[in-house]
Amino acid sequence: MTARTSAAAIYSGTGDEVEIDRIEVAAPRRGEVLVRMRASGICGSDRHVLDGEWNVPSPTVMGHEGAGIVEELGEGVTGLAVGDHVALVWNQACGGCVNCQSGTPWACTDLRSNECVMPDGTTRLSRSGEDVFPYLAVGSMSEYAVVPASAAIRMPEELPFDIAALIGCSVNTGIGAVLNNARVTSGESAVVVGCGGVGLSILMGLRLAGAHPIIAVDRNPGKLELALRAGATHALLADDATADEIQRITGGGADVAFEAIGNSRTIPELPSHVRVGGRAVLVGMPPEGSMIPFDVLDLCYRGITIIASNYGGSVPARDFPRYAALYLAGRLPLDLLISNRIPLEEANGAFAAMRAGAEARSVVLFD
Template identity: 80%
Template sequence: MNARTATAAVYRGAGPDVEITEITVAAPRRGEVLVEIRASGVCGSDRHVIDGEWHVPSPTVMGHEGAGIIVELGADVTGLAVGDHVSLVWNQACQRCVNCQSGKPWACTDLVSNDCVMPDGTTRLARGEEAVYPYLAVGSMSEYAVVPASAAIRMPSELPFEIAALISCSIHTGLGAVQNNARVSAGESSVVVGCGGVGLSIVMGLRLAGAHPIIAVDRNPEKLALALEAGATHALLADEHTAAQIQELTAGGADVAFEAIGNPRTIQQLPGHVRLGGRAVLVGMPPEDAPIPLDVLDLCYRGITVIASNYGGGVPARDFPRYAALYLDGRLPLDALVSHRISIHDVNEAFRVMRSGADARSVIVFEGANPATA
């Protein structure tokens, strides 16, 4: 097939806005698939880039939390077909290294998707003669994306594309942190600091695990209301009294606490929310070069386990369909995560809303990709 044109949100290397422009998307090569994107979440990781807190090659098509329909297969692709509905994986593990072989694809030692290139080190995107990079080798804020076949996970056709997109990042990250990293047991007390898309997913995962109480903390009352709908038993407005309130509600500290913002201040405070022998789970990603001081003597004295969670510590091919099934069975109220369904032309406003701390997740919804070819 020929290359296709697509409208995309492109970061030029300096923020705070992305440019909505046309790019060219090449046909998939061996072992790759072309996906017509139907939904893309607006994630905090995207904001880190356009706010200059993380650095990537540019120009870059933003977006890594995406879902759509396969419209073309490269050579030697098996197990997928044109017309399949898929969620996209941004942590594109090599599947060969010792960590991948031991069931830890999130710890792949040969990962190149963080460099915003395909496994062969190149890109399928361009604008004129200029190469354009797909953010985290996905670039889902575009009408089309090319990804390795292993990064396209088949999903049920009845699953809404908005939910399929969020499963690919925030839901997988949040639920995985509960199930794979913290391994929360029924009856354990818990705290979730930050109730955006990832934090709300953590709350839902805690409810599935049978945790009690589930204490949600945020500075936004609307997010706290969503947390209560998602399964939190208590909602605390973040202020100078929060730490004392957590101590009171948990009789001295929670069994496990999660930080889902990536804010250096709340990360530093997290171990103080757990009891002796408790677990502090770091899920939110901070800016680059932001070392966070921790009182190591206190951590050792109290026997606190600090757990760093990357992509929920999970296996997308196993976990994505599992979360889809739980949603379709009515056991995960994932619709609550979608605050706004927007056009790609509204993405800069969505980033401004995110910076204000409002809402859970904006999702770009594509009505159908441009069929024209170039």
């Protein structure tokens, strides 16, 4: 087992761009695997870091939505083999705390990946002798990544790597919010505010669940076109009349509404889109320290349930293969999520397009 060098997109901690440089990637330790990356999505969570809205240790290899091929196993790894195709998990649960043991690993109380370190508190990445941190303990914008074996979920070989990468974050987050958190049932009405990668995934999850009507809301007409293809039955261009139109279509408010942006303006509006006794689901992640005002008396009077969704309330070992199977069966049109496939060197252009409201996701392809 020897260290490797790898091209990577590195955030220095200042500015709003990454630099492409080479790093050293150490061999996997006990319980870890080395993955040769084949695809990495460019996600809004990465942009939060570059725009100074979330704080992480630096320098940092960006990317947390990735897929690749297992190239080396650390000591003691079972259940994976060299050559396996895998999607990576950024929410790397410990497996031993009370929440992990009760089947809610997304609520792990001993999570270290948010600190951008491995479970033992260290990193396998360096540059000229200096530690480099993998974003959310993945660092998928690199030719190689080292992750715990439990964070590498085997995927079917016929599944494209770019689709597998998106299953690792946006797809899991969006569909999981529908099926695991809100537990939408057939015939319930739904609203989705924000039709980026996560919002489109929510729409696909709602169609799977049999929701009707499904109302998509966005300021970008191009995103609304994608929303209709993803499963929306109605598409509304966001304006001052949006809430009234939702009331008209649903006959008094939707059963459930999802906010998929993390915007301090749209989050407080979410309860106004649901009926008495309805559910408002917060999926989009806002900047750190965001304080959102709600009319608490209105929430209590109307019996509105606020549901906060983290990583789709998922169990990755269960949910990732399920979404892969649904895609291969033609029931999840996940290709709609990808607007551009780019080399690593074009990552900054993809972040700029995201800030400008690009219609779907860019995915870095290696090789």
